[in-house]
Amino acid sequence: MSQPLLQVDNVTKIFRYGFLGFKFRAVDNVNIVLEDKPMIFSIAGESGSGKTTLAKLILRIYKPEYGRILFKGRNIYEIDENSFRKNIQPIMQDPYAAFNPMQKPIRYLRETAKNIVGIKNDEELEELIAKTLSYVGLNYSDVVNKYPHEFSGGELQRLSIARALLPKPKLIVADEPVSMLDASLRINIINLFKKIKDELGVSFIYITHDLATAYYMSDKIAIMFRGTIVESGPSKKVLSKPLHPYTQTLLESLPQLDPKKKEYWYRQRIKFSAYIEEEEFIAKGCKYIHRCPYAMSKCKTEPPYFKIDDVEVRCWLYEKK
């Protein structure tokens, strides 16, 4: 069996709340395996579920307290800076904040090409940049003399994507890449991701709270809640037949694009407890216990992963009798 592209192995990240406050696990014992074939892996969950922290751990921005992250079988902390950046590239959420307003965005592309790709020849460098820009749907001559405020959000996000593509990475970690964009531009960026995956063979980790786009573009999905993965598997399966009560709630609360479902949506009430986030983070056992309609006494101990076909779900409801 071939080496997986990325293996997140029992990774835990602990944050301290306040100066002397209690510790909590923003990412708690998370396991993810990305096989070595181009795919889009979505990590979905609400705000505060630890999905961005997980992305930052994979990008080496945070160091995990426990566990390890392997890229092609090697611990990411043993890979030297340059080849790490060549292989794993980020795309951040806010395209307006990604570029220094005082500098032309083209400079970031040139620096990436020079320092990470290692091209010394100027002509070659400009040629690579022009080629990459036209691949993401931008025109080199339109970009070269502009400052960030002269671009729209969609164009800036395309620039970020072009920058990330320059080193020809194996993996792109995209943290909510379309949530700041206008609705009519979003789908184009998402289609661009699919095209990059199919044509250039780049894998994506796509972090999102938008389940509809996750369904549309991703091959696999992991649903996170308060630092743990509660359900993971092929995204079409997870999102059409959700097993975990939390996934079910997420899908039920998603507004449907069909006014005929209005009444049904309105009738489905959400049990939203007044429990604050911190209490859920430090809860022993299943973290969803305070909101779960099926909560039972067993839920006070942490459920293991139960495997049902190719979906893994972390809920006592699916214990084999």
Place this chain on the structure above:
Amino acid sequence: MSEESDVVLKASNIYGEYVLSPSVSIKAVNDVSMELRKDDVVGIAGESGCGKSTLVKILYGFITHPLVAKGSVVLNIDGRNINILSTDEDYRRENIWWKIMSYIPQNSMNVLNPFMRVGDHFVELLRKHLKMERDEAYKMAEEYIVNMGMRKDVLKAFPHQLSGGMRQRIIVALALLLKPRIVFADEPTTAVDVVLQKVLLHLLIDKQKELRNSLVVVTHDMGVHAMVTQRLMVMYAGRVVEEAFTAPLFEDPKHPYTQALINSLPRLGDEKPRRGLEGSPPDLRNPPPGCKFHPRCPFAMDICRREEPPLIEYENGWRVRCWLYMKR
């Protein structure tokens, strides 16, 4: 349904312009007319920069430099007509805001005063508008907050001690405290996740059903519009391009922009490839001639480049601004 007496707010020919310098101005709202009725939920859709927030600010009468507004916004309070745009701000603050109209601003989780406890926000409002005593007001605030499904100890907390979602719920509760006849919610759920979004929307709809007032929801999220609104206005580059009842509009959108907005969105359970619009919204400092949408429109014709189409009555209550539907 469409009786004259039910109309609580009638806005006609509103223009809103940001005057940045004598030579540069941005026409953010361009000739918009609308009516709000009792027991009505109206949505305003469109992407950022289309003027939807500016329109709501003008309707609410919150006009600050450099925004200049023209037109008339007539508020009908039990038969008495008041033109919001000809009153001064002190009058609006005293008699209209909070009591008759209230406004839930964008990024509303950051509008609470960080030096005041949550309860004091409620008490201040009750003392100012209902001339209540402090203790009485506090008691009423406690009852109200429990009624809204929150614990009463949130009143003792400072805003930073609460999570973003809790603060947003407090803002919604504050806006609905004096039972206003019109509630404007400007992107009430953009910064929150889907679960909390549903909780907040439920809070808004429940109160709307109870008070039978009119609710205006401004958001770019078409899913929210489909789930919440009865009527929908779609704006593009400062103009209303389509206006209709929500249910038939989603069935068969008429304007090419509305079509793109609805059809480009991925849905659960549907893997059909979807295409978005090319290009980006026009720069309002220097808008294109003719129809503002023609550079991105797949059906653009010659006339679209020359002349701007009027808002055409397509069917009863269904208006669209497009040459495709002009009967000749």
